Amino acid sequence: MRSEEQKIVYLQDYKPSDYLIPKTEMWVDFSPERTQITTDLHIERRAGVEAGTPLELDGEQVELVSIAIGDDVLGAGQYELSENGLKLLDPPQSFVLSTVVEVAPEKNKSLEGLYRSSGNWCTQCEAEGFRRITYFIDRPDVMSVFTVKMVADKDLAPVLLSNGNPMDKGEMSNNRHFALWHDPHPKPCYLFAMVAGKLDKISEKFTTKSGKNVDLNIYAEPGKAELCRYAMDALVRSMKWDEERFGCEYDLDVFNIVAVSDFNAGAMENKGLNIFNDKYVLADPATATDQDYALIERIIAHEYFHNYTGNRVTCRDWFQLCLKEGLTVFRDQEFSSDERFRDVERIDDVKGLRQSQFVEDSGPLAHPPRPSQYEQIDNFYTSTVYEKGAEVVRMLMTLLGKQTFHEGVDLYLDRHDGEAATIEQFIKCFEDVSGRDLSQFQKWYTQAGRPRVSYSTSYAAEQKLFTLVLKQEVPPTPGDDEKSPLVLPIRFGLVSNNGEDLTWEHAEGAEVQDDLIVTNEDEVTVTFHGVSSAPVVSLFRGFSAPVTLDTKASLEEDLHRARLDSDPFNRWESLQSAIMNIVAPAMDVDGPELDIELLEPVAVALSQTLDSQNLSPAFKALCLKLPTYQDYTQRLGQNIDPDRIKTVRQKVSEVVADKLRGQLVTLYSTLHLPDDYQPNAEQSGMRDLRNQALSLLATLKEGQLFELVERHYREARNMTDRQAALAIMCANAPDRAVELLDDFKRNYTEAMTVYDKWLGLNASIDDAQTIDRIKRLMDDDRFSLETPNRVYALFGAFTQGNPTQFARADGAGFELIADVILQIDQFNPQVAGRFAVAFRIWKNYESKRREAARAALERIKQSEKISPNLSEMVNKTLGG
Structure with missing residues (x-):
């Protein structure tokens, strides 16, 4: 049973905070048993809010030592204290609230807020960890300029780091020292960070496109700094790529990364001070695999890219989480594709999406990328928010074209710089640059589940007409039985007998331009005129939309695409489909025995793939990875017997291995x-x-x-x-x-x-x-x-x-x-x-x-x- 009554948070209930905190000043005194934090919050009542409106500050697991407004110490009747926060009953219009609190980082095993691990102090504030450091309005749309003075024993914590730029440092009595950090960019408190401890580092210089020199540092536990070389290389490449591809130039004097061994997540994009789980930083050939290196490269890039898509423009509320995460995952996917083999990266991304997000979409945890309610925000960091969110952004690029898409991103980053934005504001930028109504497309953000798409084809040789009938259905998800059809951008080709893509004179029945069909209907018939021979249709090339494609394609059609399709994704997909169509019936507990003779042509197609001189070893390796357990459970749906x-x-x-x-x-x-x-x-x-x-x-x-x-x-x-x-x-x-x-x-x-x-x-x-x-x-x-x-x-x-x-x-x-x-x-x-x-x-x-x-x-x-x-x-x- 539930340990306490849980409050459901609804998107429809959102309203701006009654108070703003434009400036925050902190003094943090680190000690092993207790850390004392003195905070001056410069608070203003929002225009239009009535005088006498209480101010509620979030605070958990912090011990209040003192509280004052200006020089006046507050007494009973002026504030209320609870386990969840602090309420000022009748605050003035504009004032400075001074609090002193104590926390116990050594005892903090949740790894949220301020905690101490392996002798080092570290913070994790997303989503609601800052309230475990001091009292604050802990929500993403309350943005503040932070200045932090950190004080510690030099032997315990010779390194003192926070957000922004280093402003000052110096010696103090009793073997203590301080460091002063100032971040000029307003940010929500979830992007606040501190690290204090014994750390080694490697350093590098980066010159931005405008000629500004930036100090790059990666810190790790003593003796591990040299294992950060690849991460530094990935960081430099990420910074250069973001300038070239998205025009995003780094905006501080320093960029620091700290690798820690105890961290709940993979990494955190705190402004100017990214904190990483060290498994995504440390690497050498003796300890890390190729996959480890690739993940380090991608996650370093992801957190750096958040500097604009997440930090400079952040989320108005946590319902908009996919706004920063989906866009940034898309960006890190594009970076990896440019750095490596684009076709292989795309297939790997889709495999990950299917094995995690598709399962989520099909079960009791299904939710849209932007939900309408949640209970605990920590449970909302899901594959749907991240990976499906990225697919929605990719569909925008497919619909609008790469140039218009980038104009939309430029407008979004310019229009909302320094703001906390929403999905609606994001989509509006693309409407403004394209002149296109994207209101139905926006349902991808608000509707759970994914379309199941089926199709049928026919060819009239005498008239040279090829007809394609497409149907989409979005199955019910928990709490939502009525679904709307979604906008589907379908990359396609008509594959001839020799593997060339056939042309046509014109098409009717749907929006068709070059190799793209766009439909928003439950059913649509597309007729292509002037098709010279009967083609095998290749749909959703590059996985142009996150759908389940129900196909009754024959084994011959699947293998034709597997051998000859010009689209690498559909070559791989068709080979997987051929195997699944043969094997899936035998997976059912009541199914027939596997007919191994049917696998003979699949082995032949695999053999031809391995022999091809035009395919990379990485692509061939993907083809040798036969469908996984998760692939079959999704295909079966019910009555699964592992x-x-x-x-x-x-x-x-065994059959395929023996034949090859x-x-x-x-x-x-x-x-x-x-x-x-x-x-x-x-x-x-x-x-x-x-x-x-x-x-x-x-x-x-x-x-x-x-x-x-x-x-x-x-x-x-x-x-x-x-x-x-x-x-x-x-x-x-x-x-x-x-x-x-x-x-x-x-x-x-x-x-x-x-x-x-x-x-x-x-x-x-x-x-x-x-x-x-x-x-x-x-x-x-x-x-x-x-x-x-x-x-x-x-x-x-x-x-x-x-x-x-x-x-x-x-x-x-x-x-x-x-x-x-x-x-x-x-x-x-x-x-x-x-x-x-x-x-x-x-x-x-x-x-x-x-x-x-x-x-x-x-x-x-x-x-x-x-x-x-x-x-x-x-x-x-x-x-x-």
Whole structure:
């Protein structure tokens, strides 16, 4: 049951704050047990607000020492104090409120507000953490210019950092020192940050396009600074790209990044002082994989890009979260695409969207990118807000064209600079530059779920007419049965027998321009005149809209696109579709046996893909990654039996591997990489292709192939190959994997980022000992439930990467995660709430597993003490 009555926040109830805080001055005195914070808030009553209107300031887990207005100390009857904040009963029109509070960072295990970890003080204020530092109007539309003086013992905290520019520093008595920071840009308090402690750094200079020199620094725990070199390189490239692509020039004298080992999220875009989970900063070939490097590059870019799309223009309220996050994810996707292989990056982004956001869209946690209500804002940092939000921005670019789209972004950043904006204001900028009515398009932001699109085609040879009928339907989502049709930008091509895109004289029935169809109807018929031969239609090229495409395409049509489509995304998509259409019926608990002969032409198409001289190794590696467990659960929808899916998937891999055996062996043996390791796109793609060839071969489960995998591990000269070999052995030969995992732990896990890899590999092993193994790992000296990275590594790998054990028929996997969630909830509700998402498809399991999952969720719900974060997630997941 709920630990307290939860208040639902509604978008329709928004109104501006009665008071503004244009200037904030802080004095922070750090000490190990208690940190004292003196704050002067320069407060003004908003014009039109009546005199005598109370001022409510947010504050949690802070101890008030003193309070005054100007020189007048406030007494009883002038303010009210509660667990959630401070209320001034009759404040003047304009005044300075001075408060002194104390907080206990050492005891703060929630990692929100100000906390101390590994000897360093750190803050995390998004979404509502600043209220755990001092009293303030903790909402995004109250923006203030901050000046902060930080004081600490020089031995405990030789480094003192905050937002903005350094203004002064100096020595004090008793071995203490200070640093003064001033941020000239008004910002909401969620972008406030401080770090104090013992840190090493690397530095670089960056010259902006206008000639201004910026000091770049990346700080890390002692001894780790040299592992930040790639992150610095990514930062410099991000800054240059943002100037060239979006015209965004950095606006402060310094830009600092701090890598910390205890952090709930990946990173935080605080103005001028980005704070990162160190797993997304620290890297060298001995400890980081190619995937790690790519994530570091993207996340460094993402947080830097927030400087304009999130900081200079922020959100009016938390309902607008996708305004900053969706736009910035789109920007980091574009950056990665320009830095690497665009076709591969696009496919990877869509795979991630489908495996996370599509599942969210199809279950009890479905919500629009901009919802109309929420209970706990911490639970609102979802794949729908981020990844689907990015897809909506991408559709804007597709609809309007790249040039007009950029004009719209320029107008948005100029018109709302220094403001807290809304989705409506964002869309209005694109309407103004394009002259196009985007009111129906805006439904993408406000309507949950995604369209299911079906199509049919016909060709009249004598008239040279090709007819395409498109239908869209948006299935019901919780609390919303009535759906409107959405604007669909559909990139398309008409593929001829030789793979060329056929032309046409003109089209009618919908808006068609070049390779783009735009429709906003439930059903539309598009007729193309002057098509010289019967084509195979290629729809949603580049995944031009986040839809589910229901296709009755024949195997021949799928394989035709897989071999010849000029669009890389649809080449990959059609190969996946061909396999899914063959295999999916056998996945159902009541389905037929798999007809392996049908996989013969798929293997031929894969063989042709591997032989192609026009495709990159990275693209070929993607094609060798056969459909995942999550792909099949989405295809099945209901009555999911993980054991059956596993069995059929294994059979598919064996059949394909056997048919491609010679080609895969040759590929593995002859694909050689330079001795000098580089995490660039070219080398990463080659390593990925070689490892995928070995992975597919290993599914044949032959002794000589396992010997090859072990040799691959022993001879590996980088973490990418070493971890790949371990993952292959864990997946196909658990007994043989034990010795390698022991060797890996002894020789390679000194760095905690590598230790986390070891945890995840152990949790991925699918055998009868999995639950006991995980419990033993929880007792390991280096494991702690209080460290999010350890939790994500162990239990993230279990819930996401080991579905047959997490969703065991006896319910043991569900019970284990329920126990862990309840333990974590006692000190870190954010992480607990995020792990409850693991149960989001519980209603889709077959009956025995469904009841076991329900029982675990009900046990969490009925716990005597449960946080509001976890309560909301469990209740929504259960459907209550």
